[in-house]
Amino acid sequence: MIETHDDVMRQKNLPRVGQTVRSKKYGTLWRVMEKREVWQHTSDDPETGKPRMLPAIYLSFWKVTDNVLPGVGKMLGYAYTLHDTTFETNWEVVG
Numbered sequence: 001m002i003e004t005h006d007d008v009m010r011q012k013n014l015p016r017v018g019q020t021v022r023s024k025k026y027g028t029l030w031r032v033m034e035k036r037e038v039w040q041h042t043s044d045d046p047e048t049g050k051p052r053m054l055p056a057i058y059l060s061f062w063k064v065t066d067n068v069l070p071g072v073g074k075m076l077g078y079a080y081t082l083h084d085t086t087f088e089t090n091w092e093v094v095g
Helices: 005-012 086-090
Strands: 020-023 029-042 052-063 075-080 091-093
Touching: 005 052, 029 075, 075 086, 086 091
Parallel strands: none
Antiparallel strands: 020 029, 020 091, 029 052, 052 075
């Protein structure tokens, strides 16, 4: 099966732009400001030695802070693929 960006969004249950997530480690709230379809490098094909890339979804997060306009302040960005558990481990969708 060839993976697509739609598969990543659907199977990972990633939030949409404008939704808020909570950091499981710190309890801070972050808003999703941007979503991009990107390609993430992975290990080379063991048989041919050719480089491989996986579809990924890049999400940009803005730390929600009182009395601060959206997009001003701390921002983070991560790319998520079907082969990692970093979103489920670190974030919880709250709204």
